[in-house]
Amino acid sequence: MSAQDGSQLEREPAETEAEAAMSAEFEQPRTLREYIGRWWTQIRAGNSGVLPVVLGVILIGIIFQTQNTKFLSAGNVINLLVQGAVFMLIGMGEVFILLLGEIDLSLGFVAGIGAVVVTELVQPGWGWPWFGAIFAALVVTGAIGAFQGTLITRLRLPSFVVTLAGLLGWQGVMILLLGEGGTIPIRNNVVNAIANGTLTRSGSWLLVVGVVLVFAILQIVQDGRRRASGLSAPRRFMTYLQILVAAIAGVGLVLISNVDRGVGRFQLSGMPIVLPVVFGVLVLWSFLLGRTRFGRYIYAIGGNAEAARRAGINLSLIRTAAFTLGALSAGLGGIVYASRLRSISTSFDGGTIVLYVVATAVIGGTSLFGGRGHPLHAVLGGIVIAAIVNGMSLLGLSAAVQLISTAIVLLASIMVDVVVRRRGQTAH
Amino acid sequence: MTTSTARSRSSGTEPLLRVRGVKKSFGRVDALVGVDLDVPAAQVTALVGDNGAGKSVLVKTIAGIHEPDAGEIYFEGERVHIHGPRDSARLGIEVVYQDLALCDNLDVVQNMFLGRESLSHGLLDEDSMERAARETLESLRVRTVRSVRLNVENLSGGQRQSVAVAKAVMWNSKLVILDEPTAALGVAQTRQVLDLVRQLADRGLAVIMISHNLNDVFEVADRLAVLRLGEMVGQGPASEFDTQRAVELMTTGRYSGSPNGSDPAARKEG
Numbered sequence A: 001m002s003a004q005d006g007s008q009l010e011r012e013p014a015e016t017e018a019e020a021a022m023s024a025e026f027e028q029p030r031t032l033r034e035y036i037g038r039w040w041t042q043i044r045a046g047n048s049g050v051l052p053v054v055l056g057v058i059l060i061g062i063i064f065q066t067q068n069t070k071f072l073s074a075g076n077v078i079n080l081l082v083q084g085a086v087f088m089l090i091g092m093g094e095v096f097i098l099l100l101g102e103i104d105l106s107l108g109f110v111a112g113i114g115a116v117v118v119t120e121l122v123q124p125g126w127g128w129p130w131f132g133a134i135f136a137a138l139v140v141t142g143a144i145g146a147f148q149g150t151l152i153t154r155l156r157l158p159s160f161v162v163t164l165a166g167l168l169g170w171q172g173v174m175i176l177l178l179g180e181g182g183t184i185p186i187r188n189n190v191v192n193a194i195a196n197g198t199l200t201r202s203g204s205w206l207l208v209v210g211v212v213l214v215f216a217i218l219q220i221v222q223d224g225r226r227r228a229s230g231l232s233a234p235r236r237f238m239t240y241l242q243i244l245v246a247a248i249a250g251v252g253l254v255l256i257s258n259v260d261r262g263v264g265r266f267q268l269s270g271m272p273i274v275l276p277v278v279f280g281v282l283v284l285w286s287f288l289l290g291r292t293r294f295g296r297y298i299y300a301i302g303g304n305a306e307a308a309r310r311a312g313i314n315l316s317l318i319r320t321a322a323f324t325l326g327a328l329s330a331g332l333g334g335i336v337y338a339s340r341l342r343s344i345s346t347s348f349d350g351g352t353i354v355l356y357v358v359a360t361a362v363i364g365g366t367s368l369f370g371g372r373g374h375p376l377h378a379v380l381g382g383i384v385i386a387a388i389v390n391g392m393s394l395l396g397l398s399a400a401v402q403l404i405s406t407a408i409v410l411l412a413s414i415m416v417d418v419v420v421r422r423r424g425q426t427a428h
Numbered sequence B: 001m002t003t004s005t006a007r008s009r010s011s012g013t014e015p016l017l018r019v020r021g022v023k024k025s026f027g028r029v030d031a032l033v034g035v036d037l038d039v040p041a042a043q044v045t046a047l048v049g050d051n052g053a054g055k056s057v058l059v060k061t062i063a064g065i066h067e068p069d070a071g072e073i074y075f076e077g078e079r080v081h082i083h084g085p086r087d088s089a090r091l092g093i094e095v096v097y098q099d100l101a102l103c104d105n106l107d108v109v110q111n112m113f114l115g116r117e118s119l120s121h122g123l124l125d126e127d128s129m130e131r132a133a134r135e136t137l138e139s140l141r142v143r144t145v146r147s148v149r150l151n152v153e154n155l156s157g158g159q160r161q162s163v164a165v166a167k168a169v170m171w172n173s174k175l176v177i178l179d180e181p182t183a184a185l186g187v188a189q190t191r192q193v194l195d196l197v198r199q200l201a202d203r204g205l206a207v208i209m210i211s212h213n214l215n216d217v218f219e220v221a222d223r224l225a226v227l228r229l230g231e232m233v234g235q236g237p238a239s240e241f242d243t244q245r246a247v248e249l250m251t252t253g254r255y256s257g258s259p260n261g262s263d264p265a266a267r268k269e270g
Helices: A007-024 A032-044 A051-067 A074-099 A107-121 A130-154 A159-178 A189-196 A201-228 A234-259 A274-291 A293-303 A305-310 A316-343 A350-362 A377-395 A399-426 B055-063 B085-091 B109-112 B126-139 B157-169 B187-202 B215-219 B244-252 B264-268
Strands: A183-186 A342-343 B016-024 B027-039 B045-047 B070-075 B078-080 B093-096 B174-178 B207-208 B223-228 B232-236
Touching: A007 B045, A032 A130, A032 A234, A051 A350, A051 A377, A051 A399, A074 A107, A074 A274, A074 A293, A074 A316, A074 A350, A074 A377, A107 A130, A107 A183, A107 A316, A107 A350, A130 A159, A130 A189, A130 A316, A159 A183, A159 A350, A159 B027, A189 A316, A201 A234, A201 B093, A201 B215, A274 A293, A274 A316, A293 A305, A293 A316, A293 B016, A293 B109, A316 A342, A350 A377, A350 A399, A377 A399, B016 B055, B027 B045, B027 B055, B027 B223, B045 B055, B045 B187, B045 B215, B045 B244, B055 B085, B055 B093, B055 B174, B055 B207, B078 B157, B085 B093, B109 B126, B109 B157, B126 B157, B157 B174, B157 B187, B187 B207, B187 B215, B215 B244, B223 B244, B232 B244
Parallel strands: B027 B232, B045 B207, B045 B223, B093 B174, B174 B207
Antiparallel strands: A183 A342, B016 B027, B016 B070, B070 B078, B223 B232
16 A cells, blocks of 8 residues: 555556557457567567477477487387377376466376276276276375365465475385385286377377367357457468368378388387377366366466455365366376386386476476466477487487486576566566 | 535435444554445545555455444445455445456456356356457446457556456446555556546446545545544545645644634534
């Protein structure tokens, strides 16, 4: 409650930039050139979106490809995507929590618990069917998230400490569950197929064509309806351009997947099943965050928790639900991890994984300060992390170089995040 | 009962909000010592006073954030008990706090509908929300906010204030309370916000505006209410005040221009 008349002076200069951004936004651009112009204005105003990470992926691709022409071979690209899938899945879980401005350090070992539950339940002793075991693993990991979320929201404990305890404790539980032997193989073909199986070639085509068609129809209907009622919507050619890009990406992915990447006489082609799994989770979580009240409130809490509280939003409920969904996504990531190795063992390093997962989300463009982020960021960041790890080992570089390079990429991303934030803040 | 004559746009009968003898203490600190306040519809009532005069406490009591220790509040002629922000919102009382309570990372539409999103088939109905947000902004003649799909962080201070006010009037509110709406704004932006405040009253809403800036107050207010140390020391049509009288009331609680130190406008309230 202090009205200093002098304070008005320092507010003035920032307005011009903001208003420039506004008028650029107000007029729906007509031509591609205008779209690019507006995009550039947006980037300059601090809304760079996924541009940095996409540029990063391209840059990494060029660097490794010039060093080793195998890097962008069909087989290696698919291999890389599968390698990244675990980070992507757990990372999409971490995004929920980062959006709140919190952090979950336990997700690595929560993923481990998910892996152990599935592995144990499909053992001959229990003999659960694969779907039952996966369902149980997701329930268990979701319950862990709900438990930690409750401690954090109801008792107002810092998420850093509660999930740090989780990082230690769930590793202990994992070791207890795995028992003396330390390694348990997965005796279920369906579970092993999640990360190792592929669709048939025609199946890959069918899936991608179907997805692109559904996307195209939804996009045309929605944009058309919004245009008709005079709401802000992209021009018709932009809608078609988006669909075209999606179609090219989909077709490209199938073409790459369907190249024989087998070794010698052993043939292997078709899209790995884990890719549609990751895509499905991406669509589901994007939908939840973008189209439901729950998602809107997660962003609101991350942006301004006090404003959300005054708007009558039940903060504890939303926060706990976010921790639950985060842990559940991690559980799925753990299942994919175990599936890829066809086993789970006490050497599972959930501590390193969770740090990579946070890096994954941040590299993709999700802010550690809350309110800014998207599951897509975890997928893109997962590609970056997997590309670095994969490319380095392809070049025969040591673990030391890998770690240092990852560190540099991470630092570069957090710099982008902070600079973006600062630019956004100058405007008011 | 005050019947405000000057610049009155209402029928001049029962004020929308009547506060009578409200007391509020925090421990040994008496924040409000029996405050009376009348807020008629279709008028801007400026609530002025020095720091610590109790402006915020009074407003928070009306908004249901504080419960009064004693006294009565009448809304539309009926005695009401406001136990929380939900109660006040149900009556049609909206408060725009100084910090505006906007989410920077959400756009204008998303902020205006925060906590009250319209749904269709269980999903956010962006189309209808965008339409309603635009209509509200247009009806308030807010032309500075030209794209409702821009994140609030990209708006200037005046635009943010306009969004916060528009958010408050969207919900059939009858009384809008503005806490220092022009603090920290530039000249042009202050102009915009004051125009907006005037718009609200012209639409028939009752407006309480807390302000330190007497220039702003005299520019836009129909009525003045002067608080000093938790006491209402003067209240009445803005035409009965001038800057000097307002300042004297704020600082000393008395107006030397009137005999025996008492203030006619304050006494009229009974």
